[in-house]
Amino acid sequence: MVKLCIVTPSFSGGGAERIAINLANHYTKKGLDVCLIVFEGVGPYRSQIDGSIKLIDFNAKRWRYNVWSKLRKALKAESPTHVLSILRDVNIFVGLAIPIKNKARVVFREANTMDGFRRESWRRRLVYKMLMRFAYRRADVVIANSIDTKKDLISDRIAKEIKVEVIGNPVINDDLVEKIGGALYHDWLSAPDIFVVLHVGRLHAQKNQALLLSAFSLAVKSVPDLKLVILGEGEEKKNLERLAGELGVKDSVDFVDFQDNPYPYYKAADLFVLSSDWEGFGNVIVEALACGTPVISTDCPGGPRTILANGKYGVLVPCGDAERLSSEIVNHVSNVGMWDFEELKKRANEFTVEAVAKKYLEASR
Numbered sequence: 001m002v003k004l005c006i007v008t009p010s011f012s013g014g015g016a017e018r019i020a021i022n023l024a025n026h027y028t029k030k031g032l033d034v035c036l037i038v039f040e041g042v043g044p045y046r047s048q049i050d051g052s053i054k055l056i057d058f059n060a061k062r063w064r065y066n067v068w069s070k071l072r073k074a075l076k077a078e079s080p081t082h083v084l085s086i087l088r089d090v091n092i093f094v095g096l097a098i099p100i101k102n103k104a105r106v107v108f109r110e111a112n113t114m115d116g117f118r119r120e121s122w123r124r125r126l127v128y129k130m131l132m133r134f135a136y137r138r139a140d141v142v143i144a145n146s147i148d149t150k151k152d153l154i155s156d157r158i159a160k161e162i163k164v165e166v167i168g169n170p171v172i173n174d175d176l177v178e179k180i181g182g183a184l185y186h187d188w189l190s191a192p193d194i195f196v197v198l199h200v201g202r203l204h205a206q207k208n209q210a211l212l213l214s215a216f217s218l219a220v221k222s223v224p225d226l227k228l229v230i231l232g233e234g235e236e237k238k239n240l241e242r243l244a245g246e247l248g249v250k251d252s253v254d255f256v257d258f259q260d261n262p263y264p265y266y267k268a269a270d271l272f273v274l275s276s277d278w279e280g281f282g283n284v285i286v287e288a289l290a291c292g293t294p295v296i297s298t299d300c301p302g303g304p305r306t307i308l309a310n311g312k313y314g315v316l317v318p319c320g321d322a323e324r325l326s327s328e329i330v331n332h333v334s335n336v337g338m339w340d341f342e343e344l345k346k347r348a349n350e351f352t353v354e355a356v357a358k359k360y361l362e363a364s365r
Contacts, residue, residue, distance in 0.1 A: 002361075003033040005080040005104075007071070007090050011043030013233070013258045014202070015169070015283040016087045016111050018045060022170050022353045023084070023360070025050045030357075035078050039067050039090070044260050072097040080104050082364055087111055088132070095135025107364045108139040110159075112280035113301045114152040116206055132158050141363050143167050145281040146303040165363045168303070170356035171286040172348055176263070180291060184264035188227045188254065195333050196227045198269035198293070200262055200284045201276075203234030208298075210236075210243055211322055212275040217247035218326035223333050231256045231265055266291040271332045276300050277319055282307055289313060290348035292341035296328050313347045 004027055008020035020036070028034045028050045036049065041057035049055065056078075058070045071093055075083065084107045085094040091108040098106060117125065136142060142159045144150035144166050153159045173179075188194050197216065201207045209230060216228045230240070230253065237255065244253045259265065266272065272288035272295045279302030286307060288295050295314035297304040308314040315332075317324045332338070349355075 001033065002082060003035070003078070003080045004082045004084060005035045005037055005075065005078055007037045007083065007085045007094055008039075009087055009090050010038060010040045011045040011049075013044055015281070016109075017043065018283070019109075019169055019171075020086045021045050021048050022173060023086075023357055024053055026170070026353045026357045028053050035080065037071070037074055039071075044258065047260075068093060068097055072099070075099070075104075082107065084360070084364075085109065091139070092131050092135040095138040096131075098138050102138075105141070105364050106139045107141045107143060107360070108136060109143045109145070110149050110153055110280075111145060113146070113148050113278050114156055115278035115301050129156065129158070139163065141165060143360065143363060145169050146279075146306055148301045148303075149280060167356060167359045167363065168306070168351050169281045169283055169286070170351065170353040170360075171283045172290050172352045174352075174354070176290060179261050179263040180267050182261045182264045184268055186229070186254075186256070186265070186268070188229065189265060189268035194225065194227055195223065195270045196229055196268070197271045197273055197329060198229050198231065198265055198288075199273050199275065200231045200265070200287070201274070203230075203232050203236040203240060205236060206277055206279075208275045208277050208320075209240050211298075211320060211325065212273055213240065213243050213247055213249065213253065214322040215273075215275075215325035215329060216253070217249045218322060219329040219333075220249060220252060222330045226252065226329075226333065228253045229256055229265065229269070230254070231259060231262060233258045262287065263291060266293050269293055270336070271296065271329065273325070273329065274298065274304060275325070276302075276304075278302055279304055285314070286348050286351045289344045292345050294332060294339045294344070296325065296332070298325075307347075307351075309347070313344055 024036050035054045037056045060067050082105045085091045086109045136159045142164045150164050220226050244250045266288050272293050274297040278300050281303035298319045299316040
């Protein structure tokens with residue numbers, strides 16, 4: 001009998017946290033004994049947890065400093081056959097907390113390339129890399145969500161190649177149709193005669209929404225009625241709102257707070273754009289494709305190129321190239337029917353929770 005402990009930092013609106021809950025709910029429905037360990041159990045995703053799942057909440061607001069002993073005790077008390085950790089910082093804590101005589105199969109999910117890590121100070125990189133190398137040795141399997149992520153793990157000597165499996169993220173649930181049909185209250189997206197570009201993601205330097213705003217400001221010169229909806233929250237919000245004003249597009253850009261169900265936004269949008277400098281995978285691309293919405297993405301390290309199959313299911317543009325991104329946005333306005341929407345949906349179906357959860361279990365044996 002499989003007894004699985006899934007470890008997550010919180011229930012905030014991040015992609016990793018959503019994946020933890022997707023997997024926990026799915027495995028529970030399949031009859032597995034699932035325990036969900038959360039360092040700080042706050043966030044909008046908490047309401048989505050299956051009520052039959054055992055939840056261990058450390059309620060640790062400064063969890064990077066005070067969860068090690070709690071995690072060690074919880075893992076010892078639960079005595080799972082499998083442990084799945086879904087985020088880099090959490091992986092380190094699990095690797096440090098796992099008992100030396102541990103009998104459980106330990107699976108780490110590596111969610112991102114090392115691009116952001118390499119921008120840190122050399123001292124932080126040194127300490128962090130030492131911790132990662134020690135902790136990741138405790139894992140039986142490391143699941144990288146893209147080929148680029150796997151390459152980084154190996155080249156930085158974080159994990160041996162024999163331990164690393166490449167498996168895309170479990171993004172699409174079986175309640176997709178219900179979610180797409182959810183309520184939408186937005187004037188632009190509800191108007192059939194307005195072309196709306198959508199972006200969904202944390203407002204963070206990694207996502208480079210500044211590039212999107214710059215490209216959009218160029219695009220509106222050719223398409224004055226064009227609109228942009230940026231859905232998400234984060235520390236860059238005020239800077240981005242100020243930039244929209246400086247670029248003269250403030251009245252054509254709407255910043256919308258995090259939505260528990262973003263699918264009605266994807267469905268109503270005419271185009272989805274991802275402007276990241278790097279990604280682990282790019283869940284939002286899959287979500288957009290699942291709604292039949294065309295995608296433009298920067299060709300950044302991580303998952304976008306894989307998801308879009310080198311441009312077969314969407315357009316890839318060079319990172320940081322506002323003019324090229326602007327040109328592709330305008331091209332999509334002029335060629336609304338350039339994509340087979342059903343083919344886009346079929347591509348997204350390769351990243352269902354059902355399909356990916358099965359691969360996770362197979363990799364952990």
